[in-house]
Amino acid sequence: EVQLVESGGGLVQPGGSLRLSCAASGFTFSSYEMNWVRQAPGKGLEWVSYISSSGSTIYYADSVKGRFTISRDNAKNSLYLQMNSLRAEDTAVYYCARVYYDSSGTGSFDPWGQGTLVTVSS
Amino acid sequence: QSVLTQPPSVSGAPGQRVTISCTGSSSNIGAGYDVHWYQQLPGTAPKLLIYGNSNRPSGVPDRFSGSKSGTSASLAITGLQAEDEADYYCQSYDSSLSGNAVFGGGTQLTVL
Numbered sequence: 001e002v003q004l005v006e007s008g009g010g011l012v013q014p015g016g017s018l019r020l021s022c023a024a025s026g027f028t029f030s031s032y033e034m035n036w037v038r039q040a041p042g043k044g045l046e047w048v049s050y051i052s053s054s055g056s057t058i059y060y061a062d063s064v065k066g067r068f069t070i071s072r073d074n075a076k077n078s079l080y081l082q083m084n085s086l087r088a089e090d091t092a093v094y095y096c097a098r099v100y101y102d103s104s105g106t107g108s109f110d111p112w113g114q115g116t117l118v119t120v121s122s
Numbered sequence: 123q124s125v126l127t128q129p130p131s132v133s134g135a136p137g138q139r140v141t142i143s144c145t146g147s148s149s150n151i152g153a154g155y156d157v158h159w160y161q162q163l164p165g166t167a168p169k170l171l172i173y174g175n176s177n178r179p180s181g182v183p184d185r186f187s188g189s190k191s192g193t194s195a196s197l198a199i200t201g202l203q204a205e206d207e208a209d210y211y212c213q214s215y216d217s218s219l220s221g222n223a224v225f226g227g228g229t230q231l232t233v234l
Contacts, residue, residue, distance in 0.1 A: 035223065037168075044124065044228040045160075045168065045211050059222050095167055102174045106215055108158035109223075110170035110179065 002026040002111055004096050009116030016086050016120070022079040022096030022113055030054075030074035033099040035109060036081050038092035038118075048094070049081065064090075086120045093117050125150060125219070126212050126226035133232040134202045142229045144195040144212030150224060152193035155215040159188055159197045162209040162228075171210070172197060199231070207233045 008020040022034070036048040049070040050059040058070055069082040079096050094116055097109035127145040134140040144157060151157055159172035170179055172188035175195065185206075187198045195214075199206055212226040 037223075037225075044209075045213075045225040047223040047225060050222065059220060061222070100170070100173065102177060104156060104174040104177075106156040106158075106174070108156075108170055108173040109160070109168075109213065110173070112167040112169070114167050 004098065004111060004113035006094065006096055006113040006116040009094065009118045011119045011121065012086055013122050014087060014120055017084045018086065018118060020081040020083065020094055020116055024077045024079065029077040033107065034072065034079045035097050035099060036070060037095045037097055037109065039095070040092040051079070088120050091118060091120045124227040125216055125224040126214060128212060128226035128229045130227070131230045131232065133234055135234045136202055136204065138202045139198065139200045140202060140231065142197045142210050144226050146193050146214060148193060149218040150214045150216040151190065151195060153217050157188070157190050157195035158213045160211045160213065162211065164208070168211065202233055204233050207231055
């Protein structure tokens with residue numbers, strides 16, 4: 001079964017740091033592009049960051065650029081998100097999601113992990 | 123303000139048909155990027171519902187269908203059931219944002 005399991009969320013003070021992890025199983029992790037997507041309480045989905053299968057290509061949303069760092073360890077089947085200089089507005093459930101390409105071209109997100117809650121508050 | 127615009131809410135009675143629109147622009151849907159739809163049941167993670175504008179993953183009932191035209195896309199749900207009550211999100215990519223993924227603001231479906 002294809003599965004993604006996030007961990008590492010919690011309560012952190014403004015200006016603090018946190019590292020999220022996403023453990024992948026049931027598929028060849030090193031062959032797939034990955035993303036982080038977040039959802040603030042009661043709000044919609046916001047794309048956060050993308051990493052290619054090799055880790056050589058990385059993108060960030062403007063809202064997190066310069067503060068967050070995405071990385072992966074293909075040997076450990078794991079995806080990471082290092083979050084620094086956290087702000088109250090970063091409070092959200094963070095999901096990791098695999099990119100699925102069908103024959104037509106652009107990628108959808110499938111599957112998603114269950115999410116991990118990050119709360120930034122003093 | 124989301125790049126893709128969806129109605130905040132829609133509703134329908136059991137058995138009825140509802141549609142959810144997703145309006146973009148010439149830099150995303152109109153640029154030829156595919157639209158994907160996700161269903162998020164209360165308290166759960168999003169789940170892929172429609173990919174590549176109109177394709178259903180295995181296990182998704184054929185009551186769900188998607189279409190795309192110009193700078194917009196639509197999700198249709200026929201034979202509405204109580205279990206369809208959820209939030210629905212469209213997703214595409216945007217060339218003005220370095221080709222990165224963009225989501226609609228989400229639509230809450232209420233089954234009356």
